[in-house]
Amino acid sequence: MSAVIEVRNLHKRYGSKVAVDDVSLTVREGEILGVLGPNGAGKSTTVESIAGLRTPDRGSIRVLGLDPLRDRASLTRQLGVQLQDGQLPARLKVAETLELYSSFYPNPADWRELMSSLGLTAKVPYGKLSGGQKQRLSIALALVGNPRIAILDELTTGLDPQARRDTWELIEGVRARGVTIVLVTHFMEEAERLCDRVALIDAGRVVTVDTPVGLTEQARIEQRVQFRPTRPVDEALFRGLPEVSSVVRRGELVIVTGDANVLNAVTAVLARNQIVAERLRVEQASLEDAYVELTGKRGK
Numbered sequence: 001m002s003a004v005i006e007v008r009n010l011h012k013r014y015g016s017k018v019a020v021d022d023v024s025l026t027v028r029e030g031e032i033l034g035v036l037g038p039n040g041a042g043k044s045t046t047v048e049s050i051a052g053l054r055t056p057d058r059g060s061i062r063v064l065g066l067d068p069l070r071d072r073a074s075l076t077r078q079l080g081v082q083l084q085d086g087q088l089p090a091r092l093k094v095a096e097t098l099e100l101y102s103s104f105y106p107n108p109a110d111w112r113e114l115m116s117s118l119g120l121t122a123k124v125p126y127g128k129l130s131g132g133q134k135q136r137l138s139i140a141l142a143l144v145g146n147p148r149i150a151i152l153d154e155l156t157t158g159l160d161p162q163a164r165r166d167t168w169e170l171i172e173g174v175r176a177r178g179v180t181i182v183l184v185t186h187f188m189e190e191a192e193r194l195c196d197r198v199a200l201i202d203a204g205r206v207v208t209v210d211t212p213v214g215l216t217e218q219a220r221i222e223q224r225v226q227f228r229p230t231r232p233v234d235e236a237l238f239r240g241l242p243e244v245s246s247v248v249r250r251g252e253l254v255i256v257t258g259d260a261n262v263l264n265a266v267t268a269v270l271a272r273n274q275i276v277a278e279r280l281r282v283e284q285a286s287l288e289d290a291y292v293e294l295t296g297k298r299g300k
C-alpha cells in the first residue's frame with residue numbers, strides 16, 4: 001500500500017512550550033490511522049500541520065505528494081478536515097451550510113444524503129444547534145467535498161452513545177469507498193473498532209505505531225483464563241506450557257494466567273485430555289490497558 005501522508009521529524013513550539021517534539025508518521029492509502037494520546041500530547045498540532053493549518057518550525061510533510069502550506073489550494077480539494085472548534089455564522093442553516101460548502105468542490109458528495117445519514121435537520125440555524133448537532137455538521141462538512149483523505153479530530157466527542165455508533169457506521173462506509181482517514185480520538189472503543197493502525201503520541205513524540213491488537217501485545221499485558229473443569233485436572237499440564245505464567249485454584253475454578261496466546265494453549269490441553277471447561281471466562285487485555293501501560297496515563 002502506498003503512503004498518502006508522510007510526516008518527517010515534525011517540530012512545533014508555541015513560545016517556550018514544545019507542542020510537537022519529533023513526530024514522524026506514515027499514513028497508507030485506504031487505512032484509518034488513529035492518533036491517540038493524553039491531553040496536550042500534540043495530536044491536534046500534528047494533524048492541523050498535516051492539513052496546512054499550522055506552520056511547523058521544522059520537519060517535512062507531504063500529503064498526496066503535495067506540500068500542505070505551499071500547495072494548499074490543490075490539497076484542499078482532496079482533503080476534508082473536521083476540526084475541534086469550528087465556528088460558522090449563527091444564522092446559516094444546516095442545508096445552506098452544506099450546499100455552500102459542496103459548491104466549493106469540483107466533485108462533491110450528495111450533501112442531502114450526508115445530512116440525513118448524520119441525522120441533521122435542514123432548516124435549523126447553526127446558532128440553534130446543540131453541541132452534538134454541531135459536531136455532526138462538522139463531520140458532514142469534512143466529507144462533503146468527497147475527499148481522498150479525511151482528517152477527523154475528536155470525531156464523536158460530545159455525541160451520545162447511539163449517535164456515536166451511527167457515526168462509526170458512517171465512517172466505515174466512507175472507508176469502504178477507499179477514503180484514507182486520520183482519526184484523532186480519546187475513545188479506546190472507537191480506536192479499537194475503526195482503526196487499522198494506531199499512532200500513540202505522548203509529550204510531542206510518537207511512542208509507537210501498531211494495530212490495536214499489536215499494541216495490546218506490545219504492552220505485554222497478561223491475560224487470564226478461568227474455568228471449571230468437568231473432571232479433576234492436573235495443574236502441571238498447564239504449568240509446563242510456555243504461554244503460561246501461573247496457575248491458581250479457587251474452589252472449583254482453575255485460573256490460568258499467561259501471554260496473548262494463553263487461551264489457545266489452555267483449550268488445546270483441555271481438548272487433548274477430553275476435559276470440558278464450564279463457566280469459561282477470558283479476561284483479555286484491551287487497548288485501554290495497553291494505552292495505560294505504554295503512556296502511564298488513563299484514556300477514556
Ligand SMILES: Nc1ncnc2c1ncn2[C@@H]1O[C@H](COP(=O)(O)OP(=O)(O)OP(=O)(O)O)[C@@H](O)[C@H]1O
Binds near residue numbers: 018020042043
Ligand atoms: N495556539 C497555541 N498557543 C499556545 N499553546 C498551544 C497552542 N495550541 C496548542 N498549544 C499547546 O501545545 C500542546 C499540544 O497541544 P495539542 O492541542 O496539539 O495537543 P492534543 O494532543 O491535541 O491535546 P487535546 O487532546 O487536549 O486536544 C498543549 O500543551 C497545548 O496547550
